[in-house]
Amino acid sequence: MYPNNYHYTKDHEWVAVNGDTATVGITDYAQNHLGDVVYIELPAVGKHLDVHQTIGSIESVKAVSEVFSPVSGEVVEANIELNNSPEAVNQDPHGKGWIIRLKMKNKGDLQALMSAADYEKYLEGLEA
Amino acid sequence: MKQTRFNANHRRLGAKMIEFCGWDMPVEYKGIIDEHIACRTAAGLFDVSHMGEIHVTGKDALAFVQHISPNDAARLSPGMIQYTALMTAKGTYVDDMLVYCLHPEFYLLVVNAANTDKDYAYIVAQKGAFQIGLDNPSDRYSQLALQGRKAIAILQPMTDVVLAPMKSFTCAFGKVLGKECLVSRTGYTGEDGFEIYTLDREPGPIWDAIIESGKPYGLQPVGLGARDTLRLEAKLPLYGNDIDDTTTPLEADFKWIVKFKKGEFLGCDVLVRQNEQGISRKLVGFELVDRGIARPHYPVYVGGVQAGQVASGTFSPLFKKSLGLVYLPIGQTAVGTEFEIGIRDKRVRAKVVPTPFYKRNY
Numbered sequence: 001m002y003p004n005n006y007h008y009t010k011d012h013e014w015v016a017v018n019g020d021t022a023t024v025g026i027t028d029y030a031q032n033h034l035g036d037v038v039y040i041e042l043p044a045v046g047k048h049l050d051v052h053q054t055i056g057s058i059e060s061v062k063a064v065s066e067v068f069s070p071v072s073g074e075v076v077e078a079n080i081e082l083n084n085s086p087e088a089v090n091q092d093p094h095g096k097g098w099i100i101r102l103k104m105k106n107k108g109d110l111q112a113l114m115s116a117a118d119y120e121k122y123l124e125g126l127e128a
Numbered sequence: 129m130k131q132t133r134f135n136a137n138h139r140r141l142g143a144k145m146i147e148f149c150g151w152d153m154p155v156e157y158k159g160i161i162d163e164h165i166a167c168r169t170a171a172g173l174f175d176v177s178h179m180g181e182i183h184v185t186g187k188d189a190l191a192f193v194q195h196i197s198p199n200d201a202a203r204l205s206p207g208m209i210q211y212t213a214l215m216t217a218k219g220t221y222v223d224d225m226l227v228y229c230l231h232p233e234f235y236l237l238v239v240n241a242a243n244t245d246k247d248y249a250y251i252v253a254q255k256g257a258f259q260i261g262l263d264n265p266s267d268r269y270s271q272l273a274l275q276g277r278k279a280i281a282i283l284q285p286m287t288d289v290v291l292a293p294m295k296s297f298t299c300a301f302g303k304v305l306g307k308e309c310l311v312s313r314t315g316y317t318g319e320d321g322f323e324i325y326t327l328d329r330e331p332g333p334i335w336d337a338i339i340e341s342g343k344p345y346g347l348q349p350v351g352l353g354a355r356d357t358l359r360l361e362a363k364l365p366l367y368g369n370d371i372d373d374t375t376t377p378l379e380a381d382f383k384w385i386v387k388f389k390k391g392e393f394l395g396c397d398v399l400v401r402q403n404e405q406g407i408s409r410k411l412v413g414f415e416l417v418d419r420g421i422a423r424p425h426y427p428v429y430v431g432g433v434q435a436g437q438v439a440s441g442t443f444s445p446l447f448k449k450s451l452g453l454v455y456l457p458i459g460q461t462a463v464g465t466e467f468e469i470g471i472r473d474k475r476v477r478a479k480v481v482p483t484p485f486y487k488r489n490y
Contacts, residue, residue: 035144035156035160035353036160036161036445038421038448039419057472059420059421059443061160061161061353061442061443061445062155062160062442064421090159
């Protein structure tokens with residue numbers, strides 16, 4: 001369910017790293033809790049984000065929630081496909097439902113994040 | 129937490145459950161949008177057993193209902209139903225409710241789950257010298273709502289109540305799947321459909337039978353999430369959002385439930401005066417012009433000045449945009465009037481649109 005090479009936060013974001021670039025999205029657990037996603041407010045390319053700064057908001061039919069940046073860096077791409085098909089966040093949260101790509105400022109930020117195994121344990125704790 | 133008698137049925141279907149007014153209720157099964165569209169295009173089945181049922185019986189039953197309600201219950205004969213308010217002496221809402229005339233000396237009041245205990249205490253306090261019996265058997269009632277254009281086709285094979293000739297806002301006693309029920313042609317979705325009340329201790333099989341019988345027609349079970357989006361598209365008010373003890377039926381655009389000529393009722397004098405002097409605000413429908421979703425309590429700005437907050441607001445699965453209801457000052461309520469809504473750190477444009485947003489065409 002949760003890709004092994006991704007890093008995870010307690011707020012249910014994931015990060016996939018490729019060189020200096022970090023792709024960020026929300027986890028399957030998060031999309032399942034949100035329900036049908038209908039609108040995503042994306043940040044401008046070029047915006048600098050600190051760790052835990054708000055990337056944008058995700059609106060589902062029933063609620064709105066904020067997405068926080070797991071790492072610091074500059075936004076190099078936002079997934080504008082989500083403007084037309086926000087349901088990708090529900091259907092493929094770890095793939096086509098990605099939200100932004102960042103040029104990472106400090107790779108050390110990753111050390112504070114969880115592995116897939118740790119994240120799954122964390123989820124078990126939440127559901128217990 | 130209280131459970132309805134359909135709790136196991138919901139869990140078998142994999143519903144997401146939430147606490148709602150002290151009840152363990154399904155919020156969604158397959159997803160709000162799917163459930164909403166299924167109800168609009170085919171049929172939806174809702175467990176609404178959390179609703180409250182209050183009995184008013186005896187010689188003065190009609191006179192008492194007339195006292196607490198602004199609508200004219202004298203127009204009801206047995207088998208007829210009326211939408212109305214439970215009124216404060218200030219002309220505001222204790223709740224909104226349906227009044228079922230079951231017998232000249234037996235009226236059934238159906239009230240909101242969130243308000244059942246408050247309403248019953250209030251009603252008991254109004255009893256005075258009326259020769260009536262009052263009872264709150266809400267926990268003994270189970271209630272299902274089968275809504276949508278396929279409702280008759282799905283329900284008729286399992287009931288002896290002849291459904292097609294039933295008029296809107298009428299009810300009949302009969303059997304559903306062999307169990308004694310009260311079936312009414314009512315609902316909270318803007319669709320045609322029925323609500324089924326029963327005191328049977330094991331009504332679960334009725335749920336399963338409707339789900340099975342409905343499958344070929346595209347019926348889906350519907351949770352509280354889509355119940356809210358469906359009722360909002362039809363501009364059916366929700367107590368706590370659109371109406372409460374600070375709002376009057378005239379302000380809520382429900383003048384038609386106030387029958388000024390029927391004689392005294394609680395709050396009558398206030399409403400007569402308000403009707404003569406004119407209201408200063410009115411509940412209207414809006415849609416967002418800019419992107420975003422307006423939700424309850426978001427601030428509303430008219431001419432740049434804060435003028436209240438969003439009453440109801442959600443994403444409309446049918447129209448695929450942000451719709452809602454808001455009280456605006458009289459003079460700013462005409463269709464097309466633009467105003468602003470604060471969404472987090474931004475102000476976005478909204479405009480008044482005609483309501484109901486959705487009206488069925490069959």
